[in-house]
Amino acid sequence: MRVDPVNARSHAARQGAALPPALAEALAATGLGPVHPADFAPAAGGNTNRVWRWQARDGALGVKLVLPGGGTPLFPNDPVAEFRALQALEGTGLAPRPLALCPVGPGRALIYRWVEGPAWDGDPARLARLLRRLHARPVPPGLRAMAADPLAQGAAMLAGLPGDPRRAALEALRPAPGAGPAGPEVFLHSDVVPANIVMAPEPVLIDWQCPARGEAVEDIAVALSPAMRRVYGGPPVDPAEPARFLAAYADPETARRFTARAPALHWRMAAYCLWRAAQGGPLAQAYAEGFEAELALLSG
Numbered sequence: 071m072r073v074d075p076v077n078a079r080s081h082a083a084r085q086g087a088a089l090p091p092a093l094a095e096a097l098a099a100t101g102l103g104p105v106h107p108a109d110f111a112p113a114a115g116g117n118t119n120r121v122w123r124w125q126a127r128d129g130a131l132g133v134k135l136v137l138p139g140g141g142t143p144l145f146p147n148d149p150v151a152e153f154r155a156l157q158a159l160e161g162t163g164l165a166p167r168p169l170a171l172c173p174v175g176p177g178r179a180l181i182y183r184w185v186e187g188p189a190w191d192g193d194p195a196r197l198a199r200l201l202r203r204l205h206a207r208p209v210p211p212g213l214r215a216m217a218a219d220p221l222a223q224g225a226a227m228l229a230g231l232p233g234d235p236r237r238a239a240l241e242a243l244r245p246a247p248g249a250g251p252a253g254p255e256v257f258l259h260s261d262v263v264p265a266n267i268v269m270a271p272e273p274v275l276i277d278w279q280c281p282a283r284g285e286a287v288e289d290i291a292v293a294l295s296p297a298m299r300r301v302y303g304g305p306p307v308d309p310a311e312p313a314r315f316l317a318a319y320a321d322p323e324t325a326r327r328f329t330a331r332a333p334a335l336h337w338r339m340a341a342y343c344l345w346r347a348a349q350g351g352p353l354a355q356a357y358a359e360g361f362e363a364e365l366a367l368l369s370g
Contacts, residue, residue, distance in 0.1 A: 089122065093135055096172045096179055103127040117353065118147055118279070123184055130184035132166065136279070137177035143227055144342045145261055146280045149178040151213065155281040156182060158210040158257075164203060165275050185274050190267035192305045195318035197262070197293055200273045202319050205256040205286045216258065216284030220334045221247060224341035231348050236361065240340050243368045245333035253327045258282040262293040264304030287328045290315070291335035296367055297343045297360030301353060333368065340364035 089097075089110050098105045103126035113121040113132070118140040124131040140147035149171060156168035167183040190197065217223040221244065228237050259266070259275050266277045282288070292298055294315060296307045312332075316325040343361035347354050 090135070090174075093133070093174050093179055096174045097124070097133065097181070100170045100172060100181060102131065102169060102181060118145075124181075130186065131169065132180075132182045132184045134180040134182075135174060135177060136180065141280075142342075143223070143345065144338070146214065148214075148279055149180050151281050152278040153180055154210055154212065155257075155278045159204075159207065162203075162207065163272065163274065164200070164207075165278060185268045185270050185276060187268045187270035187274075189269070189303060190264045190273060191269055192264075194294075194311050194315040196273055197267065198315045198318035198320075200267070200275065201259075201262065201286070201289050201293065202321070204259060204275065205289070207257045209255060209257045209283045210281075213257070213281055213283040215255075216260070216282050216288050218252070219247075220331075220338040221245070224338035227341045227345040231344060234344065234348060236344055240337070240344065240361075240365060240368075243337065243365070245337055245368075247334070250330065253285045253287070253323070255283045256286050258284050258286075258289050260284075260288060260292065262289050263295075263298045263302035265302045285327065285331070286321075286324050287331050287335065290319070290324070290328050291332060291339070295336070295339050295360075296363035297339055297357070300360045300363050301343075301356045336364050336367055340368065 089105075089107060094105045094107075103109075103124075109125045110122045110133070111125075113123050119137070120135040122133045122135075124133050134149070136147060136149040136152075153168055153171040156165050159165040160167055166185050168180070169183065170179075170181040172179050172181075225244075228241065231237050258281060259278060260280050260282045261277060262275070266275060268274045268276055294307055294312050298304075299306055312328075316328060319325065340361055343357045343364060347357040347361060
């Protein structure tokens with residue numbers, strides 16, 4: 071994921087602009103261009119991974135350094151899966167063009183064509199149409215499967231927080247299961263937050279480190295999550311937005327499935343926010359506020 075605009079500059083400053091020597095050596099070996107420190111600028115964002123904009127000889131490239139241990143229970147951090155997802159989407163306009171994936175010490179560097187533009191403009195219809203296009207693509211082999219039971223996944227995260235007084239409030243709102251058989255599996259981004267959508271000028275999805283296969287409603291739930299708007303930027307989800315989104319997505323069965331599964335998916339997101347807040351770090355307070363936003367939705 072990427073950090074929200076409020077935290078982006080300070081986070082980038084904490085990382086430092088210097089390119090690690092092992093990464094510079096790996097980039098030089100790709101043949102994509104000479105590696106001059108002045109050609110690299112740390113990108114705003116990079117909450118999980120370090121990212122630079124490289125002004126190479128044939129245009130701007132993105133360089134993402136992925137080290138082990140950056141994943142979370144809901145959002146893995148897999149550079150190999152990201153590269154394969156980008157390869158599967160090459161030429162579609164849905165994602166950046168992948169150029170190389172190379173080892174750097176214990177991690178990997180992903181190099182891709184930079185996508186220039188502002189973050190998502192807040193139009194739910196444009197986002198819905200973007201996801202509908204993605205979900206119509208063939209599912210690449212080897213993608214991880216989303217958890218079959220989001221309530222159990224959320225409960226597992228809560229189990230690690232025995233002393234948190236907020237846990238009881240969420241457990242009291244746990245919805246009943248019973249959404250029926252799972253819908254068809256589609257190609258999921260799984261991290262559809264505003265900072266991961268670039269208007270170039272049509273929307274493009276970036277930061278593919280946790281692609282998956284599963285129901286379309288998984289992506290829709292993240293896109294319409296009040297917590298993810300709070301943590302990662304974007305306008306608040308207004309009460310009419312889900313209906314506008316689903317109308318533009320234009321698939322009645324998916325709309326029905328989302329209505330049935332939304333309580334469980336929002337409950338899991340609340341559990342995740344509580345878990346993330348408990349881990350500390352620069353986004354702990356934002357995740358605590360995200361938890362409250364999901365709790366308010368579940369209580370409404």
